[in-house]
Amino acid sequence: MNKDPTAPLIWDWPLRLFHWLLAGAVAGAVATAWIGGNLMLWHGRLGAFILGLVAFRLVWGLVGSNTSRFSQFVTGPGAIIAYLRGQWQGIGHNPLGALSVLALLGILTIQAVTGDFAHDDIAFQGPLAQAVAQDTRDSMTRWHRLSANLLLGLVALHLAAIAYYRVKHKQDLVRPMLTGRGPSPSGTGTSGGPWYALVLAVLVGVSVAWGFQGTWLAPPPAPVTAPVHDW
Ligand code: HEM
């Protein structure tokens, strides 16, 4: 366990804030879907928020701090094999953990996008559902259910991996995700990201969350009523 307050900062605060907001929002989205009813409105809002968070993360992964950048931790099979042989030395996500990061971000994107076209057979449907045919709505709903199960499986695997590192390698991954500070073989920490990258990532995240709520869609046409004759 790394409780050393002078240990290098390996996770910058935007990444940590992103992570805990994401975990809370995903828990909220799953709970609201299971409870259903009026909470489906909040389910949709949380889904849009999650998509905004993922968009933020993608931008931060391109232009943010070094430990957040995909170019730093997404590697080829060679690096994964080297890691499995115990030959990897670095900070941030290891080459194997990087696969789970990509899988989680990918499945969350699929989940939010299919949700936007899904319906619950009762009173709630995603804001973009009205823009597509019934067949498409139905298959998006099936995909949304399927990917929800896949997502729950990945989250379970995520938590199991963290527990495994704790028990088997006596390595606490959670504390660095909370405080930012963690072990670094070279003694170097995260570079931190430039402020304009943070502004850009937040702007993209907010735009995506807003765009996927479908507020820009024209309202559906009013129902055509038969003319009333008073003779
Ligand atoms: C629905 C719940 C969760 C989701 C969707 C989720 C998702 C993620 C994602 C996407 C990352 C990669 C961070 C990045 O963008 O670089 C990550 C990393 C991490 N998460 Fe979670 N997470 C969840 C719950 C949790 C919980 C409850 C814990 C603590 C017990 C946790 C601990 C961690 C840690 C320690 C890392 C860093 C792993 C490493 O050192 O490579 N997560 N998580």
Ligand code: HEM
């Ligand atoms: C990434 C975020 C999301 C997560 C984690 C999520 C999760 C879930 C889960 C677990 C279910 C229950 C599936 C089942 O019955 O087996 C569900 C259902 C549903 N979700 Fe989402 N969802 C997300 C985003 C969205 C969004 C953005 C919308 C629309 C605005 C949406 C609309 C729906 C609808 C309409 C259902 C009911 C489908 C049915 O009756 O099976 N979801 N969602």
